[in-house]
Amino acid sequence: MPKTKTSFFCQNCGTQYAKWVGKCTACNEWNTIVEEVLQKEEKRAWKQTSTPKKVSKPIKINEVAISEEDRIHTQNNELNRVLGGGLVKGSVTLLGGEPGIGKSTLLLQVALAISKKVLYVSGEESQSQIKMRADRLDNNNPNCLVLTETKTQNIFKSIEDEQPDVVVIDSVQTLHTDYIDASPGSISQIRETSAELIKFAKETATPVILIGHITKEGAIAGPKILEHMVDVVLQFEGDRNHTYRILRAQKNRFGSTAELGIYEMQNAGLREVENPSEILISEKDESLSGTAIGATLEGMRPLMIEVQALVSTAVYGTPQRSATGYNIKRLHMILAVLEKRAGFRLGAKDVFLNIAGGITVDDPAIDLAVVAAILSSNEDIAIPQDLCFAAEVGLAGEIRPVNRVDQRILEAEKLGFSTIVVSKFNKIAKTNYKIKVVLVSKVEEVFQLLF
Numbered sequence: 001m002p003k004t005k006t007s008f009f010c011q012n013c014g015t016q017y018a019k020w021v022g023k024c025t026a027c028n029e030w031n032t033i034v035e036e037v038l039q040k041e042e043k044r045a046w047k048q049t050s051t052p053k054k055v056s057k058p059i060k061i062n063e064v065a066i067s068e069e070d071r072i073h074t075q076n077n078e079l080n081r082v083l084g085g086g087l088v089k090g091s092v093t094l095l096g097g098e099p100g101i102g103k104s105t106l107l108l109q110v111a112l113a114i115s116k117k118v119l120y121v122s123g124e125e126s127q128s129q130i131k132m133r134a135d136r137l138d139n140n141n142p143n144c145l146v147l148t149e150t151k152t153q154n155i156f157k158s159i160e161d162e163q164p165d166v167v168v169i170d171s172v173q174t175l176h177t178d179y180i181d182a183s184p185g186s187i188s189q190i191r192e193t194s195a196e197l198i199k200f201a202k203e204t205a206t207p208v209i210l211i212g213h214i215t216k217e218g219a220i221a222g223p224k225i226l227e228h229m230v231d232v233v234l235q236f237e238g239d240r241n242h243t244y245r246i247l248r249a250q251k252n253r254f255g256s257t258a259e260l261g262i263y264e265m266q267n268a269g270l271r272e273v274e275n276p277s278e279i280l281i282s283e284k285d286e287s288l289s290g291t292a293i294g295a296t297l298e299g300m301r302p303l304m305i306e307v308q309a310l311v312s313t314a315v316y317g318t319p320q321r322s323a324t325g326y327n328i329k330r331l332h333m334i335l336a337v338l339e340k341r342a343g344f345r346l347g348a349k350d351v352f353l354n355i356a357g358g359i360t361v362d363d364p365a366i367d368l369a370v371v372a373a374i375l376s377s378n379e380d381i382a383i384p385q386d387l388c389f390a391a392e393v394g395l396a397g398e399i400r401p402v403n404r405v406d407q408r409i410l411e412a413e414k415l416g417f418s419t420i421v422v423s424k425f426n427k428i429a430k431t432n433y434k435i436k437v438v439l440v441s442k443v444e445e446v447f448q449l450l451f
Helices: 077-083 103-113 127-136 152-162 187-204 225-229 328-340 364-379 405-414 443-450
Strands: 005-010 033-038 092-097 118-122 144-148 166-170 208-212 232-238 244-252 260-266 269-272 291-298 301-313 321-324 349-355 387-390 419-423 436-440
Touching: 005 187, 033 187, 077 244, 077 260, 092 103, 092 187, 092 225, 103 118, 103 127, 103 166, 103 208, 103 269, 118 152, 127 144, 144 152, 152 187, 166 187, 187 208, 187 225, 291 364, 291 405, 301 364, 301 405, 321 328, 328 349, 328 364, 349 364, 364 387, 364 443, 387 405, 405 419, 436 443
Parallel strands: 092 208, 092 232, 118 144, 118 166, 166 208, 291 387, 321 349, 387 419, 419 436
Antiparallel strands: 005 033, 232 244, 244 260, 260 269, 291 301, 301 349
16 A cells, blocks of 8 residues: 655635645745645546657747637626636636625526526535526526536546536535545646636636635635636625626736726616716715716726715814725825925815725726815815816826726717816827716816816
């Protein structure tokens, strides 16, 4: 009988050690080193190809033939946008997110809507639980097959029998293989089972979608190599106290990582939000001070978002600065610019900033909307509801131009705004917009325009 070979792995970062140590030298975590059994076997769960593999030969880059990736339309426009047009055949997609955010609901909805044969493998729920959710989603697809299994050998046997076009695994942390004697969810099990699934996807040109759990820090659980091995890494974000969910691509070998998908969680599943500005601009009967609308871009999609600010006299000695959905260091910079360049005495006042809708914005083009909201709250004068902003603010108090300003103007025009304030240094392609375009160069000009 061969001797059992063991090794020690860090359960936090996946670093391998020859012997047990108390502290991982890679991630500096204590007591995360666990011994796991390694059993090397020649055979693997996914069958080897019978034909001998061709040896790759070097070829001149100019002679490499380019072909369009064959994609499967998921019947879900938001997911298609984030993926770059649909599921590429043979690709492996990893979807991560908080517990209860709606990962299983999203992928079951896709499995029920897609016009191909889909095998939905669940290691977390029974078939009756999945059926109850499918009934709630109000979609009956005879091409969707459900399998409750965690052993990869049995999953591949079902795949060989059914020959599905798409495979969904919920979740990769529940899988285990006979060739590794370790518990499901451990570093070695996740690495081995995901490697088997990737090998299957590449050899059969079948797209595989994996659901991944996340750690308390928000990273996908398991070895970091898992994110390197797959083709697409998606993050499903949102607050369970809000109904809106945001789908982002952290890695995409077949498209842009700047695209964004927005959903609304309802009783009948996730509704695609085609016009995100409807959720990011709150409806109100009267004009309120401290709110301004900014035009931002997420990938190719323009969004109109509402910036809310509250400026009040500091009760305690040190004034508070708080920002939700906006970089707090950038807020400090803007307040310093208003204090030094424009002469507004905000040093002894509390300033609170919030981006409505629960999203986080990195686009510097909303700087001017932040300035307008702060000045509006400080003066306690409301900004007209049909006015919006798209410009960056520099350290000298100058209003700087932003990229793709024409798209922002068109989006504001489409949503019924009458005026948009942009930098006078922007090169605007056309002049016959229905919306009035106001050009400014200094923060003082914005203050005179508004108040």
